[in-house]
Amino acid sequence: CEDCGKSLVGECKLHGPLIRAKDRVIPSRARLTLPHYLTLRVLELRAGNQQILGVFAKKVIQKRTQFGPYVGQLSTKLTCYDESRLVLQVLKDGGKYFLDTPNEDCGNWMMFVRLARNQEEQTLVAYQHCGEVYFTTVKPIEPHTELKVWYAADYAKFMEASAVFIKEESDVSPLPPVAKEPVDSWICSSCGSTFATFALLESHQCIHKDRV
Numbered sequence: 001c002e003d004c005g006k007s008l009v010g011e012c013k014l015h016g017p018l019i020r021a022k023d024r025v026i027p028s029r030a031r032l033t034l035p036h037y038l039t040l041r042v043l044e045l046r047a048g049n050q051q052i053l054g055v056f057a058k059k060v061i062q063k064r065t066q067f068g069p070y071v072g073q074l075s076t077k078l079t080c081y082d083e084s085r086l087v088l089q090v091l092k093d094g095g096k097y098f099l100d101t102p103n104e105d106c107g108n109w110m111m112f113v114r115l116a117r118n119q120e121e122q123t124l125v126a127y128q129h130c131g132e133v134y135f136t137t138v139k140p141i142e143p144h145t146e147l148k149v150w151y152a153a154d155y156a157k158f159m160e161a162s163a164v165f166i167k168e169e170s171d172v173s174p175l176p177p178v179a180k181e182p183v184d185s186w187i188c189s190s191c192g193s194t195f196a197t198f199a200l201l202e203s204h205q206c207i208h209k210d211r212v
Helices: 153-158 198-211
Strands: 038-046 050-057 073-075 089-092 095-100 124-129 132-137 148-151
Antiparallel strands (some): 038 050, 073 095, 089 095, 124 132
């Protein structure tokens, strides 16, 4: 104790304990790679403080938005299995390897995306391209909606899993084609207004920034 000049085992009974300053917690590699318009939410807390996380949109994400590639360690054996996540494999140099993520410093944010249990909640499709796995949105994702993924048809065959098809993807209709009015496809996440082009949306968003 510097106040009484004594070397003590434990706390000083006269001057009390030291004030302990803790180091700042450094986010994992996976959390640092999360795009700015996505956020992680704790959905469940299991034994041992194990957090079950989900990835949610903070603003509107347009259909056909591609994420990836998925980052993981190539392994012939899966060391970390989570029933809420997709098992992913890739074909490299003639061999089939798992994309293993034993901890958050071995992968990117895509390791937190949970699998879709049905067509209605699926927002992403997983597929393999040039030895890498990517996720692509199959419909517009609204703010506060969780990103959930399932295998694309060809990748499902590769993974020996069943395929889930999204109704929004289908361009085939049993009815004769009907001429449709143009539909605004760019949506402002602040006020919900829609615009025909991204340029118009950008100009509109400047108004919100000026007001702020």
